[in-house]
Amino acid sequence: DVSCCMRQMHLSLNLLQYLSGFGNEFSSEDPRCPGSLPEGQNNPQVCPYGLYAEQLSGSAFTCPRPTNKRSWLYRILPSVRHKPYTAMHCGNLTENWDEVEPDPNQLRWMPFTIPKSSEKKVDFVTGLHTLCGAGDTKSRNGIGIHMFTCNTSMVDRCFNNSDGDFLIVPQQGEILITTEFGKMMVEPNEICVIQQGMRFSVNVFGETRGYVLEVYGAHFELPDLGPIGANGLANPRDFLTPVAWYEDREVATGYTVINKYQGKLFSSQQVFSPFNVVAWHGNYTPYKYNLDNFMVINCVAFDHADPSIFTVLTAKSSRPGVAMADFVIFPPRWGVADHTFRPPYYHRNCMSEFMGLIKGHYEAKEEGFQPGGGTLHSTMTPHGPDRDCFEKSSTALLKPERVADGTMAFMFESSFSMAVTKWGLETCQRLDKSYYQCWEPLRKHFDPNWRPSKQ
Ligand SMILES: *[C@@H]1O[C@H](CO)[C@@H](O)[C@H](O)[C@H]1NC(C)=O
Numbered sequence: 001d002v003s004c005c006m007r008q009m010h011l012s013l014n015l016l017q018y019l020s021g022f023g024n025e026f027s028s029e030d031p032r033c034p035g036s037l038p039e040g041q042n043n044p045q046v047c048p049y050g051l052y053a054e055q056l057s058g059s060a061f062t063c064p065r066p067t068n069k070r071s072w073l074y075r076i077l078p079s080v081r082h083k084p085y086t087a088m089h090c091g092n093l094t095e096n097w098d099e100v101e102p103d104p105n106q107l108r109w110m111p112f113t114i115p116k117s118s119e120k121k122v123d124f125v126t127g128l129h130t131l132c133g134a135g136d137t138k139s140r141n142g143i144g145i146h147m148f149t150c151n152t153s154m155v156d157r158c159f160n161n162s163d164g165d166f167l168i169v170p171q172q173g174e175i176l177i178t179t180e181f182g183k184m185m186v187e188p189n190e191i192c193v194i195q196q197g198m199r200f201s202v203n204v205f206g207e208t209r210g211y212v213l214e215v216y217g218a219h220f221e222l223p224d225l226g227p228i229g230a231n232g233l234a235n236p237r238d239f240l241t242p243v244a245w246y247e248d249r250e251v252a253t254g255y256t257v258i259n260k261y262q263g264k265l266f267s268s269q270q271v272f273s274p275f276n277v278v279a280w281h282g283n284y285t286p287y288k289y290n291l292d293n294f295m296v297i298n299c300v301a302f303d304h305a306d307p308s309i310f311t312v313l314t315a316k317s318s319r320p321g322v323a324m325a326d327f328v329i330f331p332p333r334w335g336v337a338d339h340t341f342r343p344p345y346y347h348r349n350c351m352s353e354f355m356g357l358i359k360g361h362y363e364a365k366e367e368g369f370q371p372g373g374g375t376l377h378s379t380m381t382p383h384g385p386d387r388d389c390f391e392k393s394s395t396a397l398l399k400p401e402r403v404a405d406g407t408m409a410f411m412f413e414s415s416f417s418m419a420v421t422k423w424g425l426e427t428c429q430r431l432d433k434s435y436y437q438c439w440e441p442l443r444k445h446f447d448p449n450w451r452p453s454k455q
Pocket residue numbers: 090091092126129423427428
């Protein structure tokens with residue numbers, strides 16, 4: 001069985017990689033070709049095994065060292081050997097943020113529909129639907145949030161995103177991602193990042209759904225830890241990248257490279273598999289991370305720390321401390337705060353907050369917010385616990401308790417004020433128009449005669 005064999009292969013293919021810091025230079029050779037990585041230089045006159053050398057730059061050449069990213073790929077044929085790109089149908093993928101009028105309301109979506117293969121075959125690329133976003137791929141500043149729902153593997157098709165990085169959050173169904181750097185199996189509760197310009201192809205094993213956060217113009221990095229110190233949150237050692245894997249496969253019928261460029265899709269044909277990299281080295285690679293490895297830090301006395309303590313990865317803007325987008329999770333943990341209203345508090349935020357649910361029940365909304373669905377609370381749009389949550393938690397006996405067991409909710413938090421697409425508001429037909437009603441039953445508790453009790 002193919003999927004089982006892929007899974008086993010994947011287990012033996014992981015390497016530990018470090019996301020940042022001095023010496024974050026890695027290399028990998030396909031074990032079938034020992035010595036395929038040139039020694040002592042990047043671009044020899046003749047590469048071992050008759051390979052071509054090709055550099056993939058993930059940052060401007062002159063970026064300071066901590067943000068300078070590039071990898072050298074040693075491949076059977078260079079990427080440039082392809083026919084010209086032609087425009088293709090973009091389906092529900094868009095970067096047009098003016099399709100519909102702005103909508104500042106709290107928005108909630110029921111789980112997004114996965115196509116049944118009996119209806120039509122939809123693969124990862126055709127199954128990308130843009131929900132919301134802001135900014136501009138051309139000026140390299142912005143984000144897009146997409147849902148992917150698919151039921152078919154990509155066959156002789158790969159995707160190359162010239163616009164930005166994809167942070168992929170599978171929610172239902174594992175995905176096998178073949179990249180120029182090797183293969184990664186990514187299961188729900190794991191995430192992966194495919195950075196700008198890295199070609200990849202997605203295999204699925206059934207009905208598959210997940211979320212994508214795309215950022216234009218920045219790469220994800222680990223947040224600084226400040227007073228937390230050297231250890232905590234997502235630790236660098238838990239990020240994995242694949243080892244080199246190549247196929248020397250000619251495709252007479254044509255292999256399609258789909259390029260997302262300035263928000264639109266283009267396709268080009270070539271006669272060989274693009275996964276022909278025998279060896280690589282550098283610090284610009286795809287990677288994955290298991291959310292169970294997140295070391296949770298939280299309040300152990302009273303009140304709340306801000307949700308930024310749950311940041312897994314951040315894509316920084318040019319303003320200090322302000323993210324284009326943060327990827328934040330709400331993992332299983334202990335709640336121990338004394339004399340505190342423990343659930344998330346009522347608030348309005350200058351950032352916009354998109355939330356998704358991988359599994360379980362989110363603590364501030366036990367019903368309504370379901371795995372595979374989402375919510376968007378836009379810039380300064382008020383939100384917080386529903387009435388049941390407020391009443392229960394205001395009178396609950398406070399003792400140490402487990403929070404969010406069996407649950408993994410996450411947030412894409414962004415400094416952009418995001419536009420929702422026509423697909424998100426209308427076409428997908430998953431918008432829950434009754435969402436606002438969960439706050440309608442909130443009632444007044446104000447008592448002007450209340451006095452502090454004398455003790
Ligand atoms: C766009 O989304 C709708 C609803 O989710 C779906 O029915 C339709 O097939 C999609 N269009 C394309 C071209 O994929």
